[in-house]
Amino acid sequence: xxxxxxxxxxxxxxxxxxxxxxxxxxxxxxxxxxxxxxxxxxxxxxxxxxxxxxxxxxxxxxxxxxxxxxxxxxxxxxxxxxxxxxxxxxxxxxxxxxxxxxxxxxxxxxxxxxxxxxxxxxxxxxxxxxxxxxxxxxxxxxxxxxxxxxxxxxxxxxxxxxxxxxxxxxxxxxxxxxxxxxxxxxxxxxxxxxxxxxxxxxxxxxxxxxxxxxxxxxxxxxxxxxxxxxxxxxxxxxxxxxxxxxxxxxxxxxxxxxxxxxxxxxxxxxxxxxxxxxxxxxxxxxxxxxxxxxxxxxxxxxxxxxxxxxxxxxxxxxxxxxxxxxxxxxxxxxxxxxxxxxxxxxxxxxxxxxxxxxxxxxxxxxxxxxxxxxxxxxxxxxxxxxxxxxxxxxxxxxxxxxxxxxxxxxxxxxxxxxxxxxxxxxxxxxxxxxxxxxxxxxxxxxxxxxxxxxxxxxxxxxxxxxxxxxxxxxx
Numbered sequence: 001x002x003x004x005x006x007x008x009x010x011x012x013x014x015x016x017x018x019x020x021x022x023x024x025x026x027x028x029x030x031x032x033x034x035x036x037x038x039x040x041x042x043x044x045x046x047x048x049x050x051x052x053x054x055x056x057x058x059x060x061x062x063x064x065x066x067x068x069x070x071x072x073x074x075x076x077x078x079x080x081x082x083x084x085x086x087x088x089x090x091x092x093x094x095x096x097x098x099x100x101x102x103x104x105x106x107x108x109x110x111x112x113x114x115x116x117x118x119x120x121x122x123x124x125x126x127x128x129x130x131x132x133x134x135x136x137x138x139x140x141x142x143x144x145x146x147x148x149x150x151x152x153x154x155x156x157x158x159x160x161x162x163x164x165x166x167x168x169x170x171x172x173x174x175x176x177x178x179x180x181x182x183x184x185x186x187x188x189x190x191x192x193x194x195x196x197x198x199x200x201x202x203x204x205x206x207x208x209x210x211x212x213x214x215x216x217x218x219x220x221x222x223x224x225x226x227x228x229x230x231x232x233x234x235x236x237x238x239x240x241x242x243x244x245x246x247x248x249x250x251x252x253x254x255x256x257x258x259x260x261x262x263x264x265x266x267x268x269x270x271x272x273x274x275x276x277x278x279x280x281x282x283x284x285x286x287x288x289x290x291x292x293x294x295x296x297x298x299x300x301x302x303x304x305x306x307x308x309x310x311x312x313x314x315x316x317x318x319x320x321x322x323x324x325x326x327x328x329x330x331x332x333x334x335x336x337x338x339x340x341x342x343x344x345x346x347x348x349x350x351x352x353x354x355x356x357x358x359x360x361x362x363x364x365x366x367x368x369x370x371x372x373x374x375x376x377x378x379x380x381x382x383x384x385x386x387x388x389x390x391x392x393x394x395x396x397x398x399x400x401x402x403x404x405x406x407x408x409x410x411x412x413x414x415x416x417x418x419x420x421x422x423x424x425x426x427x428x429x430x431x432x433x434x435x436x437x438x439x440x441x442x443x444x445x446x447x448x449x450x451x452x453x454x455x456x457x458x459x460x461x462x463x464x465x466x467x468x469x470x471x472x473x474x475x
Contacts, residue, residue, distance in 0.1 A: 017081070020081060021080075021081055021082070022081070022082045022083075022321055022324070023076040023080045023081060023082050023083055023085070023086055024076075025324060025325055025328060026082055026083045026112075026324055027075070027076050027083050027086065028119065028328060029083045029112070029115040029116065029119055029324075030069050030083050030086070030087060031066060031069060031070065031473070032114075032115040032116075032118040032119050032122075032473075033083050033084060033087050033111065033115045034062055034065055034066040034069065034087060035066070035118070035215070035472075035473055036111060036114045036115055036118070036194060036211075036215065037062055037087065037091075037102055037111075038059060038062050038063070039194065039211040039214045039215050040102065040105070040106050040111075040194060040205070040211060041055055041058055041059055041062070041102055042055075042059075042210065042211070042214065043105070043195075043205045043207060043208070043210055043211050044101070044102075044104055044105060044204065044205065046207065046210065047105075047204060047205065047206060047207070049101075049104050049105060049204050050101050050104070054098055054101065057095050057098065058091070058095060058098060058099065058101065058102060061091055061094035061095045061099065062091060062102075064094060065087065065090045065091060065094065068090070069090075074090050077089075082108070082112075083115070084108050084111060084112065088100070088102070088103070104204050105195075105197070105202040105203075105204030105205035106194070106195075106197060106202065106205065107196075107197045107198040107228075109196070109197070109198050109199065109228040109315075109316040110193050110194050110195065110196040110197055110198075110224075110227060110228055111194070113193045113227070113228060113230070113231075114192060114193050114194040114215070116234070116323070116324065116327075117189060117192075117193070117233060118215065118473075119327075120189075120233065120234075120237050120327065121186060121189075121190075121216075121465075121469060122469055122473075123331045123335075124182050124185065124186065124237060124240070124331075125182075125186075125462055125465055125466050125469065126331075126335065126466075127182070127241070127244070127331065127334050127335065127338070128179050128182050128183075128458070128462050129459075129462055129466070130334070130335070130338035130339065130342070131175050131178055131179050131182075131244065131338070132179065132455050132458050132459045132462065133338075133342050134175055134338060134341060134342050134345070135172045135175050135176060135179075135451065135455045135458075136452075136455060137342055137345045137346040138168050138169070138171055138172040138175070138345060139169070139172055139448055139451050139452055139455065140346070141165075141168050141345060141346075141348065141350070142164075142165035142166075142168040142169045142172065142444070142448050142451075143165065143445075143448050144165075144350075145163065145164040145165045145168065145350060145352060146163060146165035146441055146444045146445050146448065147163060147165075147441045148163060148164040148165065148350070148352035148355060148356070149161055149162070149163060149164070149352075149355065149356050149359045149426045149427065149430055150162060150163070150164040150167065150265070150352070150355035150356070150358075150359060151355070151358045151359050151361060151362075151364060152167070152364070152439070157362060158358070158361050158362025158363075158364045159362075159364060160364050160365075160367055160429060161359045161360065161364060161365070161426040161429045161430050161439075162430065162439040163430055163439055163440075163441060163444050164265075164350065164352065164355055165444045165445075165448065166439045166444045166447070167254075169444065169447055169448055169451060171247065171250070171251050172451050172455075173451070174247040174250075175244075175247055176451065176454055176455065176458070178240065178243055178244045178247060179458045179462075180458075181240045181243065182240055183458075183461065185233070185236055185237060185240055186465065188233075188236075189232075189233040189236070190216075190217050190218045190219075191212070191217055191218065191219045191220060191221045192208065192211060192212035192215060192217040192219070192220050192221065193220075193221050193227035193228060193230070194208055194211050194212065194215070194220075195208025195211065195212075195220065195224075195227075196208075196221070196224035196225075196227035196228050197224065197228075198228065198315070198316065199224060199225050199228050199229075199314075199315035199316060200224055200225075201224040208220045214472075214475070215472060216468060216469060216472040225314070225315045228315050228316045229312065229314070229315045229316055229317070229320070231305065231309055231320060231323050234305055234323045234327060235302070235305050235306060235309060237327060238298075238301055238302040238305055238326060238327060238330055239302055241298055241301075241302075241330040241331070241334060242295075242298040242299045242301070242302045242330070244298070244334060245294060245295035245297075245298030245299065245330075245333075245334070246295055246298075246299070248291040248292075248294070248295065248337065248338075248341060249291055249292045249293075249294075249295035251288075251291060251341070252287075252288035252289060252290070252291030252292040252341075253288070253292050255268070255285055255288035255344070255345075255348075256285050256288045256289055256292065259285045259288070263354075264351060264354045265350060265351055265354055265355050266348050266349065266350050266351065267348070267349045267351070268283070268285050268287070268288070268344060268347075268348055269343075269344070269347035269348065269349070270283070271343070271347065272287050272340065272343055272344035272347060273285060273286065273287075274286040285344075287340045287341060287343075287344045288341075288344065290337065290340075291337060291341055294333050294337055297329070297330075297333060298330050298333060298334075301326035301327070301329055301330045302326070302330075304322070304326050305322070305323055305326050305327075308320070308322045308323065356426070359426040360400065360401075360402075360425075360426050363391045363394060363400070363401055364429075365401050365402070365423075365424050365425075365426070365429055366387045366388070366390065366391050366401065367387070367429075368423040368424060368428070368429050368432075369383075369386065369387040369390055369401070369416070369420060369423070369424070370383040370384050370386070370387040371383075371423070371432070372416070372420050372423050373386060373387070373413065373415050373416065376415045378413070378415050382413075383413075386412050386413040386416065389412045389413075390404060390408075390409070390412055390416075393408060393412070401424055402421060402424040402425070406418045
């Protein structure tokens with residue numbers, strides 16, 4: 001049923017109805033809409049707007065409606081404009097015109113933003129759970145390769161030797177920051193807008209704090225105009241999800257490179273690969289490529305909402321109907337993508353012998369020569385020049401650094417004594433990086449242990465928050 005119309009002499013034109021209709025996508029808010037209506041109802045009974053007997057009838061009908069929605073026995077139809085009108089129709093079908101009493105003291109403006117916040121709390125926790133699972137499989141693979149030596153790259157050029165576990169652990173670090181951002185989002189946005197009405201608050205719902213507490217919020221938004229028009233929480237959530245997408249894209253890019261014949265560092269399991277319709281030999285890393293591609297979609301959703309919000313005046317404007325589809329799309333994109341990525345990484349087989357073959361290519365041990373000289377008191381600028389001269393000489397002779405003779409080293413700098421060859425190994429280069437953020441086996445092992453600890457803490461708070469949210473929804 002329409003939620004407005006008393007002052008109009010006719011209904012909206014068919015084209016206007018089609019443009020205004022949002023129930024096709026905002027129906028996913030239905031379980032949250034019913035729960036918010038129950039909390040709102042309790043306030044109306046408390047303030048005497050609805051008597052206790054009628055309130056009990058309405059609440060029972062709302063709870064039955066919630067069960068029917070979950071079971072798929074009730075859904076929207078062609079006459080419903082949005083999720084709110086569909087839910088009210090379902091309520092009136094159960095208790096007659098008494099169902100219309102629920103509308104007192106609230107507006108779709110504060111109702112929808114409350115529904116939306118609850119949806120995001122629920123689904124960001126779900127995304128966070130999957131992120132902890134992805135961190136866990138990365139950590140397991142990093143542990144297996146905490147001593148496997150591989151080339152390290154900058155600018156896609158050979159730079160310095162590293163252990164491959166360090167390379168994998170870097171992705172876990174970014175994902176842990178994503179989880180931390182979601183945790184921050186939950187804390188910053190756990191304030192209820194319910195009770196703001198259309199924009200000025202409600203004279204029929206004088207204690208919004210009660211509804212906020214019932215719905216699991218930590219407080220009430222202090223300004224009713226801001227409560228109905230604020231979509232910072234949407235933009236911030238979309239940024240968090242886009243940042244996840246960027247991290248997954250970088251992970252996908254590296255898996256795509258590592259699986260090429262030129263690299264040959266990883267074999268992706270058949271279950272997480274696809275073939276070609278024309279080339280029978282092909283085994284493509286499509287999951288990694290899709291992770292890379294989906295990031296554009298996630299970034300686009302963030303851009304879309306920022307453009308919607310940039311020039312809105314005063315309180316609620318209908319433009320804000322455009323806030324939901326980008327969020328629903330970003331959430332569902334990650335809920336589909338993350339399990340596939342988790343499986344791909346968990347089942348991947350890495351080839352440390354192939355990595356080791358290239359660990360010293362591209363004169364990647366040149367920094368060891370500069371460090372050798374620096375330890376002998378040679379100013380690093382001078383040491384850097386000498387190491388570069390060693391590389392230049394090797395290029396002219398088509399040899400590697402460790403193949404230079406003692407006389408060659410001495411001619412370049414007198415401090416390059418024969419023992420310089422002792423540092424010209426990939427193992428030596430890795431072993432020397434013993435700081436807390438370095439790439440030695442010991443440092444990387446300690447890093448992985450910290451990752452596991454932080455991930456365990458994240459899993460604990462996600463489990464606790466998910467349990468609390470579920471209890472609220474079912475109360």
